[in-house]
Amino acid sequence: MSRMKFLNTEIDNLTMNEAIEKIDLLIQEKKSAYVVTPNVDHIVKLENDKEFREVYKEADLILTDGMPLIWISRLQKNHIKEKVSGSDLFPKVCELAAKKSYKVFLLGAAEGVAVKAAENLTEKYNELSIVGTYSPSYGFEKNEEEVNNIIKMINDVKPDILAVGLGAPKQEKFIHKYKDRFNVPISLAIGASIDFEAGNINRAPKWMQNSGLEWFYRLIKEPKRMFKRYIVDDLKIINITIKYYKKGSRN
Numbered sequence: 006m007s008r009m010k011f012l013n014t015e016i017d018n019l020t021m022n023e024a025i026e027k028i029d030l031l032i033q034e035k036k037s038a039y040v041v042t043p044n045v046d047h048i049v050k051l052e053n054d055k056e057f058r059e060v061y062k063e064a065d066l067i068l069t070d071g072m073p074l075i076w077i078s079r080l081q082k083n084h085i086k087e088k089v090s091g092s093d094l095f096p097k098v099c100e101l102a103a104k105k106s107y108k109v110f111l112l113g114a115a116e117g118v119a120v121k122a123a124e125n126l127t128e129k130y131n132e133l134s135i136v137g138t139y140s141p142s143y144g145f146e147k148n149e150e151e152v153n154n155i156i157k158m159i160n161d162v163k164p165d166i167l168a169v170g171l172g173a174p175k176q177e178k179f180i181h182k183y184k185d186r187f188n189v190p191i192s193l194a195i196g197a198s199i200d201f202e203a204g205n206i207n208r209a210p211k212w213m214q215n216s217g218l219e220w221f222y223r224l225i226k227e228p229k230r231m232f233k234r235y236i237v238d239d240l241k242i243i244n245i246t247i248k249y250y251k252k253g254s255r256n
Contacts (some may be wrong), residue, residue, distance in 0.1 A: 009083045011074075012249045013051045014043060022211075024068050025097050031065055031188040032107060037070055038065035039180045039192040044075050044160045045210040046234055049241045050174055055175050057174045060181040061158040065191075072217030077246050088155065091204040092208060093167060095198040096129075098215040102166055103130035104174070110159055110189070113170030114199040122202035133161050136162040141171070145200075156186050 008015050012105040019027065031038040039134070041064045043045070050057050061067065076103065083105040102109050109126075113117040119138035127133050139158060145151045159167060167189040169176045176194040184192060200206040206215070209222030224231045 009077060011069075011083075011085070012048055012245060014048070014061050014076075014246045015067060016043070016069055016085060016096050017185070018086055019068065019089065019254060021089050021093065021097065024089050024094065024100055026064065027066060028098060028191060029101060029105065032105075035190045037192075038190065039177075039182045039184055039194070040064065040066040040068065040094075040249060041177050042068045042070035042089065042094065042196075043074065044071040044090075045239045045242045047173055048074070048237055048245060051243070052245060054174060056178060060174070060177045063181065070216070071219075076217070077242075080250055090214075091193070092198045092201055094125075095193065095195045096116055096202070098166060098168075099126050099130050099133055102132065102138040103133040106132070106134065108134045108136045108163065109166045109168060110164035111153065111168050111170075112141070112145065112159075113168075113176070113195075114140055114203065115207070116140045118203045118205050119170075119199050122199045122206070125202055127202065136164055140190070145170065145179050146175065152183070154236035158182060159189065165190050168195050168198070169243065170197065174195065228251055 009018050028040065041061060068091040069085050070088065072088055075085050075088055099109065101107065111123055112121060114122070117140065119140050123135040123138050127135060135172060137158060139155060141150070141155065142151060168178055168225060169192060171179060173194070173196065176196070180192045181192055197206055201208050207226070209219040213219055213222050220235050224235050
């Protein structure tokens with residue numbers, strides 16, 4: 006596989022179609038694989054979060070989420086082929102699941118949102134089988150009883166695909182910590198995708214997604230929630246890019 010060094014992580018340099026083919030193979034291998042989709046926010050968190058770095062190190066598929074990372078890759082000799090964001094990947098995975106009769110479980114979002122997303126997805130993809138949904142309580146990851154209930158719920162219905170939308174880095178750490186207990190062929194960390202599919206949050210128009218302005222659209226829509234992430238934290242990407250660009254120049 007074409008894995009390449011990129012800033013403080015590695016990237017599987019795949020197109021969307023190649024990523025779907027790889028996910029299909031991982032499902033067939035049945036080995037508790039998982040997928041992460043780094044964006045600017047992840048790269049910033051990876052600098053100082055040791056546990057998050059471990060999650061990335063053991064990920065089976067690392068796909069680039071966000072045009073800013075594509076632009077940064079152009080400073081390097083290896084260009085990343087294509088943006089493969091979690092929110093674009095997830096519907097394609099549902100389409101694959103419908104075609105191949107793979108079963109899906111949705112974990113995340115607020116009460117009732119995952120149920121609505123499941124309804125919308127099964128309308129969109131006629132043969133899609135969503136075998137379970139669950140919206141965990143706030144801080145559930147510290148509640149051993151609730152975690153055990155979630156694992157039992159997932160294992161009881163034996164999905165092929167577990168889609169987890171809990172926000173980063175919580176969703177990635179949760180998948181990494183419990184993947185061997187889920188015993189699901191593949192788990193996807195999908196951020197706000199459950200909300201998008203439920204129609205609870207609107208995605209930016211296509212032209213904004215393609216021109217790297219999706220973050221700006223979300224900032225306008227949810228200024229209080231997104232200000233610190235986009236305006237304070239994510240600007241650290243500039244220093245991170247310079248740091249690894251210099252390192253790369255010396256090598």
